Amino acid sequence: MASIQNYPEEKFTEAAHDWDLERLYKDLELSKRQVAPHKRKGLTDIEKLHLRGLLCANSPDEIAKKLYKNSRGLNTELSKTIYRYVETLTNRLTNTLENWRDIYKWLEESGYKARSSSSVPSHAGANPKPQESVSEIPVSNNSDFVGREEAIAHLNKLVNEGAKVILIQAEGGIGKTTLAKKWFELQGLEYLELRVGSTPQNLNSVEDWLRVKLRDYFKENPEENFMIMLEQLKTQLQIIKIGVLIDNLEPALINGKFIEPQHSYYVELLTVLAHHSVH
Structure with a gap:
């Protein structure tokens, strides 16, 4: 027994x-x-x-x-x-x-x-490759995703013009997240997803998210300090090309500005993602 x-x-x-x-x-x-x-x-x-x-x-x-x-x-x-x-x-x-x-x-x-x-994603190579233009892949090959050709084409245009951070803004339920995920799929890009939270009182920790991604995706030992972890992330994004999807950003904003204490975390994260040297 x-x-x-x-x-x-x-x-x-x-x-x-x-x-x-x-x-x-x-x-x-x-x-x-x-x-x-x-x-x-x-x-x-x-x-x-x-x-x-x-x-x-x-x-x-x-x-x-x-x-x-x-x-x-x-x-x-x-x-x-x-x-x-x-x-x-x-x-x-x-x-x-x-x-x-x-x-x-x-x-x-x-x-x-x-x-x-x-x-497993390959992180080999110390020198970043030049930014490549996104491909014009047709979006009508999925019967569950139709009528978004113009939106996909607009995303392609923004990226080809050098945009690093793109805001998709629309009413709830319109398919913003689906559009973003489909764009990544069409480009053959892996992406890291950060879901912000449901209410201002229930926001997910950007610091914890970054720590987990550094350790589990990039296989790097994360530092304790948030700013140093951001530098670790920046170094990785200078080596590999990958997407980052920040979903449901509204709860972290009031009148278009990040609420405290999230303000500095999101601003610093977006600053890294928008840097000219990252892929």
């Missing part, structure tokens, strides 16, 4: 074959500090257990059954812990998770699923 102490480690262990669990645990620990700073630091064994269950494509009901738990209670626990942590980690708005399968999808999109070495 297994002891209760070892019980969490004996379930859903196959997740370790397909996912970078150690890195995911560490990053979710940072998210947990933002979501629930009053709770114990680090993921608990039970939180890790529930996460592995979801990563093994088990529904909450299936997890509850395998763990001999009450299904309703498990769903409540997930909604207070793992669901919120993953939303924060993947820069999504709070309570936007609609289905438990989103956990699997979002974390896979964020690069936590095990990948072959050939799919």
Whole structure:
């Protein structure tokens, strides 16, 4: 008979074959500090257990059954812990998770699923390549994305003219984020996504976002000081060509200006992204 102490480690262990669990645990620990700073630091064994269950494509009901738990209670626990942590980690708005399968999808999109070495972005080469013109790729090859040829062409024009930072402004629900993501896709560009937050009181930390991206995407040890981390980011962007999507900026603004204490973080980040030497 297994002891209760070892019980969490004996379930859903196959997740370790397909996912970078150690890195995911560490990053979710940072998210947990933002979501629930009053709770114990680090993921608990039970939180890790529930996460592995979801990563093994088990529904909450299936997890509850395998763990001999009450299904309703498990769903409540997930909604207070793992669901919120993953939303924060993947820069999504709070309570936007609609289905438990989103956990699997979002974390896979964020690069936590095990990948072959050939799919890891290459950062080799010390000298930056000249900025290339964006290609005029047709946008009508996707039946779910039509009628945006003019918008795509306008983005291409701005980039070809040397624009580094572009604001897409329109009413909510018009498809601003979809347009930006489609442009990156058409150009064959990877991009880092920073979701700002849902309200001025619930803004995601730019500093934490930068720290995670330096460590996990660029494979660089982030410094403690924010300004030094920005220099690290700038150096990387002078070497490789990659996009940055800052989504849902409105909550960080009042009358067109960044609110405190976010002001300096966003201004400095945008200053780096707009620098003539970065790709």
